[in-house]
Amino acid sequence: MSLIDLPLVKLTSPEPEFPGLFVLHLNNGPENRFTLQLISEIMQALDYVDKHLDSLTDEDAAKGGALITTSSGKFYSNGLAIEDAMQIGDAFYLPFMRMLARLLTYRVPTVAAINGHAFAGGCMFALAHDYRVMRADRGWIAMNEVDIGIPLIPGMAAIVKCKLNQPNFLRECVLGGHRFKSSDAVAAGFVDRAVQDDELISTATQYAKALAPKTRGLSPVFHMLKAEIYRETVTLLLAGGTSPGGFMAKL
Template identity: 80%
Template sequence: MSLIDLPLVKLTNPDASLPGLFVLHLNNGVENRITQQLISEITQALDHIDERLDRLSGEDATKGGALITTSSGKFFSNGLAIDDAIATGDAFYLPFMRMLARILTFRVPTIAALNGHAFAGGCMLALAHDYRVMRADRGWIAMNEIDLGIPLMPGMAAIVRCKVQGAHLRDCVLTAHRFKASDAVAAGFVDRAVQESELNDAAMQYARALAPKARGLGSVLHQIKAEIYRDTVSLLLAGGTSPGGYMAKL
């Protein structure tokens, strides 16, 4: 059932028997660039989910819920609309980082179903989710800011750092290594690689299995995520847009 159908996003409930289960489909052209409008519409969709969850009661509330985010075509998201981001500065970056913090701590389990490439801001969006399922036959996930000559804001670096570990983090942010699905699974920041035809079903399997963890409207799950990712959330919400600014006194 369609719940929201905005120009750049569509929110559905694919199973009436599980009213806390949602699919958020991004639809911002071929590349699914993250624009101010897309950020606003994703935020509206999250607001709508919160409102619907608050209205659940009885047996429906005990079933919990989950959120799958996906898109279609060659790109899950090819990153920020960078010219707009540079031109508008905080007006772009601060809502983007607030959106990432909200997804990172969202009250239901979240799954990113990566139908194609997830670069830069698109990679951050994917990493903000609890789980990632990636198309095995085509697509890379990468942080290519080093090649674009763009530094990472403190919160943006933090969300990568909290999900990508060790030498993989170094290769991800310092060399812009493009991880194919099998490599990302081996590195531990993508959970499963499947064929394109299996992607939606695999994401749905995670969603159904994890939905009960949000029983009771997900307040405990939200609080646990907020503490697990406390340092990352603090940086995302601090409003810091000066990369390396903490080193000013060195």
């Protein structure tokens, strides 16, 4: 059932018997680049999910909830609309980082169903989810800022570090700009599982349903647990720092 159908996102509740399960589909052109409008519409969709969860009966709330995000075509997301970001500056980066912080600590389990390439900001968006499922037959996931000559600001670097915690993979990811195919992405911890295209959504749904009972009753516990295990990352995402390497001024 479609709950929100905005120009750039569509929110559905695919299973009537499980009203706490949601699928958020990104639809911002073939590359699904993050613009201020897309960021705003994602936040609107999360607001709607919150209100919908709060309105559930006790019986339905006891089943918990979960959120899946996906898109279609060649790209899950090709990152930021970089020309806009460079031109607008903080007015662009700060809403993007707030969105990442909200998703990283979201009140129900989140699963990214990565249907295609996830580069730079698209990679960060995927990493903000609790779990990631990727197509085995197509797509790379990568942080390619080193190749396009753009440094990472503190919050963006933090979200990569908090999910990709093996130093050699982190080095290859950020300093090498390595494009991880599905099998490498699983080994590196970028994604939890790689599956065929026709199994992508069903596998993401399996993860979502398995995890949803952890939020039975929809108390704030799951949100607070995530807030604490990612405290340092959330702090940097919300601090407003957009000066790469600013702490090095005294060296």
